[in-house]
Amino acid sequence: MTITSQVITCKAAVCWKVGEGVKIEEIQVDPPKSTEVRLKMLCSSICHTDISSIQGTPMFNFYPLALGHEGVGVVESVGDEVKSLKGGDMVIPIFVGECKECENCISGKSNLCMTYPLSLTGLMPDNTSRMSGRGQRLYHPFSCATWSEYTVIDVNYLVKVDPSINPAHGSFISCGFSTGYGAAWKEAKVESGSSVAVFGLGAVGLGVISAAKMLGATKIIGIDKNDMKREKGEAFGMSHFINPSNSDKSSSALVKELSGGMGVDYSFECTGVGPLLTESLEATKMGTGKAITLGSGTEPYVPFDPFSILFGRILKGSIFGGLKSMSDLPIIADKCIKQEFPLQELFTHEVKLTDIEQAFELLKQPNCVKIVIEI
Ligand SMILES: [Zn+2]
Ligand SMILES: [Zn+2]
Numbered sequence: 001m002t003i004t005s006q007v008i009t010c011k012a013a014v015c016w017k018v019g020e021g022v023k024i025e026e027i028q029v030d031p032p033k034s035t036e037v038r039l040k041m042l043c044s045s046i047c048h049t050d051i052s053s054i055q056g057t058p059m060f061n062f063y064p065l066a067l068g069h070e071g072v073g074v075v076e077s078v079g080d081e082v083k084s085l086k087g088g089d090m091v092i093p094i095f096v097g098e099c100k101e102c103e104n105c106i107s108g109k110s111n112l113c114m115t116y117p118l119s120l121t122g123l124m125p126d127n128t129s130r131m132s133g134r135g136q137r138l139y140h141p142f143s144c145a146t147w148s149e150y151t152v153i154d155v156n157y158l159v160k161v162d163p164s165i166n167p168a169h170g171s172f173i174s175c176g177f178s179t180g181y182g183a184a185w186k187e188a189k190v191e192s193g194s195s196v197a198v199f200g201l202g203a204v205g206l207g208v209i210s211a212a213k214m215l216g217a218t219k220i221i222g223i224d225k226n227d228m229k230r231e232k233g234e235a236f237g238m239s240h241f242i243n244p245s246n247s248d249k250s251s252s253a254l255v256k257e258l259s260g261g262m263g264v265d266y267s268f269e270c271t272g273v274g275p276l277l278t279e280s281l282e283a284t285k286m287g288t289g290k291a292i293t294l295g296s297g298t299e300p301y302v303p304f305d306p307f308s309i310l311f312g313r314i315l316k317g318s319i320f321g322g323l324k325s326m327s328d329l330p331i332i333a334d335k336c337i338k339q340e341f342p343l344q345e346l347f348t349h350e351v352k353l354t355d356i357e358q359a360f361e362l363l364k365q366p367n368c369v370k371i372v373i374e375i
Helices: 048-055 103-107 167-172 176-187 203-214 229-236 251-257 276-282 306-310 325-337 353-362
Strands: 008-015 023-029 036-045 072-078 090-093 131-133 150-154 158-160 195-199 219-223 240-242 266-269 290-293 314-317 347-352 370-374
Touching: 008 131, 008 353, 023 150, 023 353, 036 090, 036 167, 072 167, 090 167, 158 325, 167 325, 167 347, 167 370, 176 203, 176 266, 176 325, 195 203, 195 276, 203 219, 203 229, 203 266, 219 229, 219 251, 229 240, 240 251, 251 276, 266 276, 276 290, 276 306, 347 353, 353 370
Parallel strands: 195 219, 195 266, 219 240, 266 290, 290 314, 347 370
Antiparallel strands: 008 023, 023 131, 036 072, 036 150, 036 370, 072 090, 090 158
16 A cells, blocks of 8 residues: 655646636645545546536536546555555546445446535535645546546545556546447447437447447447548447438438338437437437437527427436446446457547647547547
8 A cells, every 4th residue: 555645746737717728737736535546647538528617517617627537547645544446556537436335326227326426516525625726726527637647536436447458448438438338238228129329429429339239239320410420430330320411301300211210219419419409309219219318518408399208208318328337337448458349449639738738629620539638
Protein backbone atom coordinates (compact mmCIF):
# COMPACT_ATOMS: atom_id res chain seq x y z
CA MET A 1 0.00 0.00 0.00
CA THR A 2 1.28 3.44 -0.89
CA ILE A 3 0.20 6.41 1.13
CA THR A 4 1.56 9.84 0.35
CA SER A 5 0.53 12.97 2.14
CA GLN A 6 1.93 15.47 -0.29
CA VAL A 7 -0.01 17.87 -2.45
CA ILE A 8 0.87 17.35 -6.13
CA THR A 9 1.15 20.31 -8.48
CA CYS A 10 0.36 19.28 -12.04
CA LYS A 11 -1.38 20.31 -15.26
CA ALA A 12 -5.10 20.02 -15.90
CA ALA A 13 -7.73 21.37 -18.30
CA VAL A 14 -9.98 23.93 -16.58
CA CYS A 15 -13.02 25.89 -17.73
CA TRP A 16 -13.27 29.03 -15.58
CA LYS A 17 -16.75 29.98 -16.72
CA VAL A 18 -19.26 29.29 -19.49
CA GLY A 19 -18.08 30.69 -22.81
CA GLU A 20 -14.42 30.98 -21.79
CA GLY A 21 -13.34 27.67 -23.32
CA VAL A 22 -10.67 25.47 -21.79
CA LYS A 23 -7.27 26.46 -20.43
CA ILE A 24 -4.37 24.32 -19.30
CA GLU A 25 -3.53 25.35 -15.75
CA GLU A 26 -1.14 24.36 -13.00
CA ILE A 27 -3.39 22.96 -10.32
CA GLN A 28 -2.94 21.42 -6.88
CA VAL A 29 -4.24 17.93 -6.20
CA ASP A 30 -4.60 17.04 -2.52
CA PRO A 31 -3.71 13.61 -1.15
CA PRO A 32 -6.57 11.10 -0.99
CA LYS A 33 -8.73 10.99 2.15
CA SER A 34 -9.37 7.64 3.87
CA THR A 35 -11.69 6.02 1.27
CA GLU A 36 -10.10 7.75 -1.71
CA VAL A 37 -7.50 7.00 -4.34
CA ARG A 38 -5.18 9.38 -6.17
CA LEU A 39 -4.57 8.42 -9.79
CA LYS A 40 -1.90 9.27 -12.28
CA MET A 41 -3.93 9.48 -15.49
CA LEU A 42 -2.54 7.59 -18.49
CA CYS A 43 -4.97 8.82 -21.09
CA SER A 44 -8.41 10.25 -21.43
CA SER A 45 -10.90 10.85 -24.21
CA ILE A 46 -13.58 13.35 -25.14
CA CYS A 47 -17.28 12.59 -24.74
CA HIS A 48 -20.18 14.76 -25.89
CA THR A 49 -20.99 15.53 -22.25
CA ASP A 50 -17.64 17.32 -21.93
CA ILE A 51 -18.68 19.76 -24.65
CA SER A 52 -21.97 20.37 -22.84
CA SER A 53 -20.08 21.00 -19.61
CA ILE A 54 -18.17 23.88 -21.22
CA GLN A 55 -21.27 25.32 -22.88
CA GLY A 56 -23.29 25.15 -19.68
CA THR A 57 -26.27 22.81 -19.34
CA PRO A 58 -28.83 22.11 -16.63
CA MET A 59 -26.47 19.30 -15.55
CA PHE A 60 -23.39 21.51 -15.12
CA ASN A 61 -23.68 24.90 -13.50
CA PHE A 62 -20.62 24.92 -11.27
CA TYR A 63 -17.36 26.64 -12.18
CA PRO A 64 -14.37 26.73 -12.22
CA LEU A 65 -14.61 23.19 -13.56
CA ALA A 66 -11.71 20.78 -14.05
CA LEU A 67 -12.81 18.77 -17.07
CA GLY A 68 -13.10 15.24 -18.38
CA HIS A 69 -14.80 12.09 -17.17
CA GLU A 70 -13.50 9.33 -19.44
CA GLY A 71 -10.09 7.82 -18.90
CA VAL A 72 -7.70 5.22 -17.57
CA GLY A 73 -5.25 5.75 -14.74
CA VAL A 74 -2.75 4.08 -12.46
CA VAL A 75 -3.07 4.22 -8.68
CA GLU A 76 -0.49 6.64 -7.24
CA SER A 77 -1.58 6.47 -3.59
CA VAL A 78 -4.55 5.33 -1.51
CA GLY A 79 -6.29 6.43 1.70
CA ASP A 80 -5.84 4.34 4.85
CA GLU A 81 -9.21 2.55 4.54
CA VAL A 82 -8.67 1.45 0.95
CA LYS A 83 -7.90 -2.28 0.91
CA SER A 84 -9.01 -3.30 -2.59
CA LEU A 85 -6.42 -1.29 -4.54
CA LYS A 86 -2.72 -0.56 -4.23
CA GLY A 87 -0.12 1.63 -5.93
CA GLY A 88 0.42 0.65 -9.56
CA ASP A 89 -3.01 -0.91 -10.15
CA MET A 90 -4.64 0.08 -13.43
CA VAL A 91 -8.16 1.44 -13.02
CA ILE A 92 -11.09 2.96 -14.90
CA PRO A 93 -13.02 5.77 -13.17
CA ILE A 94 -16.78 5.35 -13.39
CA PHE A 95 -19.61 7.70 -12.47
CA VAL A 96 -22.18 5.34 -10.92
CA GLY A 97 -21.03 2.92 -8.23
CA GLU A 98 -22.54 -0.43 -7.26
CA CYS A 99 -22.90 -1.23 -3.55
CA LYS A 100 -24.82 -4.49 -4.20
CA GLU A 101 -26.96 -3.77 -1.11
CA CYS A 102 -29.26 -0.80 -1.77
CA GLU A 103 -32.85 -1.11 -3.06
CA ASN A 104 -31.89 -0.47 -6.68
CA CYS A 105 -28.78 -2.67 -6.63
CA ILE A 106 -30.76 -5.69 -5.37
CA SER A 107 -33.83 -4.97 -7.53
CA GLY A 108 -32.35 -6.55 -10.63
CA LYS A 109 -34.05 -3.68 -12.48
CA SER A 110 -31.71 -0.73 -12.16
CA ASN A 111 -28.02 0.15 -12.14
CA LEU A 112 -28.64 3.45 -10.35
CA CYS A 113 -27.02 2.65 -7.02
CA MET A 114 -28.35 4.83 -4.23
CA THR A 115 -25.30 4.45 -2.00
CA TYR A 116 -22.80 5.55 -4.67
CA PRO A 117 -25.03 7.57 -7.01
CA LEU A 118 -24.28 9.61 -10.10
CA SER A 119 -23.15 12.86 -8.53
CA LEU A 120 -24.18 16.18 -10.05
CA THR A 121 -22.66 18.37 -7.33
CA GLY A 122 -19.20 18.69 -8.90
CA LEU A 123 -17.72 17.60 -5.57
CA MET A 124 -16.51 14.49 -3.76
CA PRO A 125 -19.10 12.48 -1.76
CA ASP A 126 -18.17 14.54 1.35
CA ASN A 127 -19.00 17.77 -0.55
CA THR A 128 -15.43 18.99 -0.79
CA SER A 129 -12.89 19.01 -3.63
CA ARG A 130 -9.33 17.69 -3.87
CA MET A 131 -8.44 20.05 -6.71
CA SER A 132 -7.64 23.74 -6.62
CA GLY A 133 -6.19 26.27 -9.02
CA ARG A 134 -5.26 29.97 -8.69
CA GLY A 135 -6.24 29.55 -5.02
CA GLN A 136 -9.82 28.58 -5.89
CA ARG A 137 -11.60 25.30 -5.34
CA LEU A 138 -12.15 23.42 -8.62
CA TYR A 139 -15.30 21.43 -9.29
CA HIS A 140 -15.27 18.28 -11.41
CA PRO A 141 -17.83 16.43 -13.56
CA PHE A 142 -19.42 13.42 -11.81
CA SER A 143 -16.93 11.41 -9.70
CA CYS A 144 -13.63 13.08 -10.73
CA ALA A 145 -11.88 15.12 -13.44
CA THR A 146 -9.83 13.05 -15.88
CA TRP A 147 -8.23 15.68 -18.14
CA SER A 148 -5.58 16.12 -15.49
CA GLU A 149 -2.20 14.57 -14.81
CA TYR A 150 -3.46 13.54 -11.36
CA THR A 151 -6.94 13.21 -9.93
CA VAL A 152 -8.57 11.94 -6.72
CA ILE A 153 -11.64 9.72 -6.69
CA ASP A 154 -13.58 7.72 -4.10
CA VAL A 155 -12.60 4.03 -4.29
CA ASN A 156 -16.25 3.04 -4.86
CA TYR A 157 -16.09 4.74 -8.26
CA LEU A 158 -13.14 2.74 -9.58
CA VAL A 159 -13.04 -0.52 -11.52
CA LYS A 160 -9.72 -2.37 -11.58
CA VAL A 161 -8.69 -3.63 -15.02
CA ASP A 162 -6.00 -5.93 -16.32
CA PRO A 163 -2.88 -3.86 -17.16
CA SER A 164 -2.73 -5.49 -20.59
CA ILE A 165 -5.71 -3.37 -21.69
CA ASN A 166 -4.97 -0.82 -24.43
CA PRO A 167 -5.25 2.48 -22.48
CA ALA A 168 -7.11 4.30 -25.28
CA HIS A 169 -9.61 1.46 -25.58
CA GLY A 170 -9.96 1.39 -21.80
CA SER A 171 -10.84 5.06 -21.92
CA PHE A 172 -13.51 4.47 -24.60
CA ILE A 173 -15.25 1.86 -22.44
CA SER A 174 -15.30 4.15 -19.38
CA CYS A 175 -18.39 5.99 -20.71
CA GLY A 176 -19.60 6.36 -24.30
CA PHE A 177 -19.05 2.97 -25.94
CA SER A 178 -20.16 1.06 -22.83
CA THR A 179 -23.28 3.22 -22.48
CA GLY A 180 -24.38 2.08 -25.94
CA TYR A 181 -23.25 -1.48 -25.45
CA GLY A 182 -25.07 -1.74 -22.13
CA ALA A 183 -28.24 -0.15 -23.53
CA ALA A 184 -28.71 -2.99 -26.02
CA TRP A 185 -27.42 -5.70 -23.68
CA LYS A 186 -28.81 -4.77 -20.26
CA GLU A 187 -31.48 -2.11 -20.77
CA ALA A 188 -33.30 -3.33 -23.91
CA LYS A 189 -32.14 -6.97 -23.67
CA VAL A 190 -32.20 -7.24 -27.47
CA GLU A 191 -33.20 -10.75 -28.60
CA SER A 192 -31.77 -12.90 -31.34
CA GLY A 193 -33.55 -12.28 -34.65
CA SER A 194 -34.86 -8.84 -33.64
CA SER A 195 -34.56 -5.53 -35.47
CA VAL A 196 -32.81 -2.44 -34.14
CA ALA A 197 -32.49 1.24 -35.15
CA VAL A 198 -29.69 3.43 -33.84
CA PHE A 199 -29.94 7.23 -34.04
CA GLY A 200 -26.47 8.78 -34.08
CA LEU A 201 -23.32 6.80 -34.87
CA GLY A 202 -20.81 8.22 -32.41
CA ALA A 203 -19.17 6.02 -29.78
CA VAL A 204 -22.51 5.42 -28.01
CA GLY A 205 -24.36 4.42 -31.18
CA LEU A 206 -21.49 2.18 -32.30
CA GLY A 207 -21.59 0.52 -28.87
CA VAL A 208 -25.31 -0.21 -29.39
CA ILE A 209 -24.57 -1.73 -32.81
CA SER A 210 -21.78 -3.87 -31.37
CA ALA A 211 -23.99 -5.35 -28.62
CA ALA A 212 -27.00 -5.79 -30.95
CA LYS A 213 -24.76 -7.77 -33.29
CA MET A 214 -23.43 -9.90 -30.40
CA LEU A 215 -27.01 -10.59 -29.24
CA GLY A 216 -28.03 -11.82 -32.69
CA ALA A 217 -30.13 -8.92 -34.00
CA THR A 218 -30.60 -9.59 -37.71
CA LYS A 219 -31.47 -6.07 -38.85
CA ILE A 220 -29.37 -3.24 -37.43
CA ILE A 221 -30.19 0.14 -39.00
CA GLY A 222 -27.85 3.07 -38.34
CA ILE A 223 -29.06 6.66 -38.86
CA ASP A 224 -26.63 9.56 -39.17
CA LYS A 225 -26.37 12.77 -41.19
CA ASN A 226 -22.68 12.09 -41.78
CA ASP A 227 -22.02 9.60 -44.62
CA MET A 228 -18.59 8.83 -43.20
CA LYS A 229 -20.31 7.00 -40.34
CA ARG A 230 -21.55 4.29 -42.70
CA GLU A 231 -18.15 2.60 -42.77
CA LYS A 232 -17.83 2.85 -38.98
CA GLY A 233 -21.28 1.37 -38.42
CA GLU A 234 -20.54 -1.52 -40.77
CA ALA A 235 -17.30 -2.29 -38.94
CA PHE A 236 -19.32 -2.90 -35.76
CA GLY A 237 -22.09 -4.93 -37.45
CA MET A 238 -24.64 -2.45 -38.88
CA SER A 239 -26.68 -3.98 -41.73
CA HIS A 240 -28.41 -0.85 -43.15
CA PHE A 241 -27.55 2.85 -43.19
CA ILE A 242 -29.84 5.87 -43.48
CA ASN A 243 -28.66 9.42 -44.07
CA PRO A 244 -31.86 11.41 -43.41
CA SER A 245 -30.37 14.47 -45.17
CA ASN A 246 -30.81 12.62 -48.48
CA SER A 247 -34.60 12.37 -48.13
CA ASP A 248 -37.67 14.54 -47.49
CA LYS A 249 -39.12 11.79 -45.33
CA SER A 250 -38.74 11.61 -41.59
CA SER A 251 -36.14 9.27 -40.08
CA SER A 252 -38.87 7.13 -38.55
CA ALA A 253 -40.58 6.76 -41.97
CA LEU A 254 -37.26 5.72 -43.50
CA VAL A 255 -36.71 3.14 -40.74
CA LYS A 256 -40.21 1.77 -41.33
CA GLU A 257 -39.49 1.42 -45.06
CA LEU A 258 -36.54 -0.78 -44.18
CA SER A 259 -38.51 -2.87 -41.70
CA GLY A 260 -41.63 -4.04 -43.51
CA GLY A 261 -43.62 -0.89 -42.76
CA MET A 262 -43.99 -1.79 -39.08
CA GLY A 263 -40.85 -0.33 -37.59
CA VAL A 264 -38.19 -2.02 -35.49
CA ASP A 265 -38.36 -3.90 -32.19
CA TYR A 266 -35.86 -1.61 -30.48
CA SER A 267 -34.54 1.85 -31.14
CA PHE A 268 -31.82 3.83 -29.43
CA GLU A 269 -31.57 7.63 -29.37
CA CYS A 270 -27.88 8.45 -28.94
CA THR A 271 -27.73 12.14 -29.91
CA GLY A 272 -29.64 14.19 -27.34
CA VAL A 273 -31.19 16.15 -30.24
CA GLY A 274 -34.68 16.96 -28.91
CA PRO A 275 -36.98 16.11 -31.86
CA LEU A 276 -35.30 12.73 -32.32
CA LEU A 277 -36.91 11.49 -29.11
CA THR A 278 -40.29 11.21 -30.85
CA GLU A 279 -38.63 9.98 -34.06
CA SER A 280 -36.86 7.16 -32.23
CA LEU A 281 -40.10 6.06 -30.55
CA GLU A 282 -42.13 6.37 -33.77
CA ALA A 283 -39.53 4.18 -35.53
CA THR A 284 -40.53 1.20 -33.35
CA LYS A 285 -43.41 -1.25 -33.75
CA MET A 286 -46.85 -0.21 -32.56
CA GLY A 287 -47.84 -2.15 -29.45
CA THR A 288 -44.46 -3.67 -28.61
CA GLY A 289 -41.68 -1.29 -29.66
CA LYS A 290 -39.18 -0.08 -27.12
CA ALA A 291 -37.06 3.06 -27.43
CA ILE A 292 -34.10 3.72 -25.17
CA THR A 293 -32.88 7.31 -24.85
CA LEU A 294 -29.20 7.80 -24.04
CA GLY A 295 -28.40 11.31 -25.21
CA SER A 296 -28.39 14.38 -23.03
CA GLY A 297 -28.83 17.64 -24.90
CA THR A 298 -28.64 21.21 -23.71
CA GLU A 299 -32.39 21.96 -23.79
CA PRO A 300 -34.26 21.63 -20.48
CA TYR A 301 -37.44 20.50 -22.31
CA VAL A 302 -37.96 18.82 -25.69
CA PRO A 303 -41.01 18.51 -27.98
CA PHE A 304 -42.73 15.16 -27.73
CA ASP A 305 -45.67 13.62 -29.61
CA PRO A 306 -47.80 11.80 -27.00
CA PHE A 307 -49.45 9.63 -29.70
CA SER A 308 -46.16 7.86 -30.35
CA ILE A 309 -46.22 6.44 -26.81
CA LEU A 310 -50.02 6.07 -26.59
CA PHE A 311 -49.85 3.33 -29.20
CA GLY A 312 -48.31 0.88 -26.77
CA ARG A 313 -44.66 1.74 -27.20
CA ILE A 314 -42.23 2.03 -24.30
CA LEU A 315 -39.77 4.89 -23.84
CA LYS A 316 -37.02 4.36 -21.31
CA GLY A 317 -34.07 6.49 -20.32
CA SER A 318 -30.77 5.05 -19.24
CA ILE A 319 -27.61 6.15 -17.48
CA PHE A 320 -24.47 4.20 -18.45
CA GLY A 321 -26.68 1.87 -20.52
CA GLY A 322 -28.02 0.14 -17.41
CA LEU A 323 -24.57 -1.33 -16.73
CA LYS A 324 -23.69 -2.22 -13.16
CA SER A 325 -20.21 -0.85 -12.83
CA MET A 326 -18.66 -3.59 -10.66
CA SER A 327 -20.53 -6.56 -12.16
CA ASP A 328 -20.79 -5.66 -15.84
CA LEU A 329 -17.93 -3.32 -16.75
CA PRO A 330 -15.24 -5.98 -16.08
CA ILE A 331 -17.03 -8.20 -18.64
CA ILE A 332 -16.79 -5.43 -21.25
CA ALA A 333 -13.14 -4.80 -20.27
CA ASP A 334 -12.44 -8.49 -20.84
CA LYS A 335 -14.08 -8.36 -24.29
CA CYS A 336 -12.01 -5.24 -24.98
CA ILE A 337 -8.76 -7.08 -24.15
CA LYS A 338 -9.84 -10.06 -26.30
CA GLN A 339 -10.63 -7.60 -29.13
CA GLU A 340 -14.18 -8.87 -29.52
CA PHE A 341 -15.15 -5.49 -30.97
CA PRO A 342 -13.09 -3.22 -33.24
CA LEU A 343 -12.48 -0.36 -30.79
CA GLN A 344 -9.59 0.86 -32.94
CA GLU A 345 -12.28 2.11 -35.35
CA LEU A 346 -13.31 4.69 -32.74
CA PHE A 347 -9.78 6.06 -32.39
CA THR A 348 -9.59 8.77 -35.04
CA HIS A 349 -7.54 11.56 -33.42
CA GLU A 350 -5.04 12.14 -30.65
CA VAL A 351 -3.85 15.30 -28.87
CA LYS A 352 -1.56 16.01 -25.96
CA LEU A 353 -3.25 17.39 -22.84
CA THR A 354 -1.34 20.65 -23.32
CA ASP A 355 -2.83 20.96 -26.85
CA ILE A 356 -6.40 20.39 -25.67
CA GLU A 357 -7.68 23.50 -27.48
CA GLN A 358 -6.89 21.79 -30.82
CA ALA A 359 -9.23 18.97 -29.85
CA PHE A 360 -12.27 21.22 -30.14
CA GLU A 361 -11.36 21.99 -33.75
CA LEU A 362 -10.74 18.30 -34.50
CA LEU A 363 -14.23 17.48 -33.22
CA LYS A 364 -15.65 19.41 -36.18
CA GLN A 365 -13.92 17.11 -38.70
CA PRO A 366 -16.45 14.79 -40.36
CA ASN A 367 -14.25 11.73 -39.82
CA CYS A 368 -13.88 12.38 -36.08
CA VAL A 369 -15.31 9.74 -33.73
CA LYS A 370 -13.07 9.75 -30.66
CA ILE A 371 -10.18 11.99 -29.65
CA VAL A 372 -7.71 10.44 -27.27
CA ILE A 373 -5.96 12.83 -24.88
CA GLU A 374 -2.41 11.75 -24.19
CA ILE A 375 -1.53 12.77 -20.64
ZN1 LIG B 1 -19.50 10.50 -21.23
ZN1 LIG C 1 -26.37 0.25 -4.47
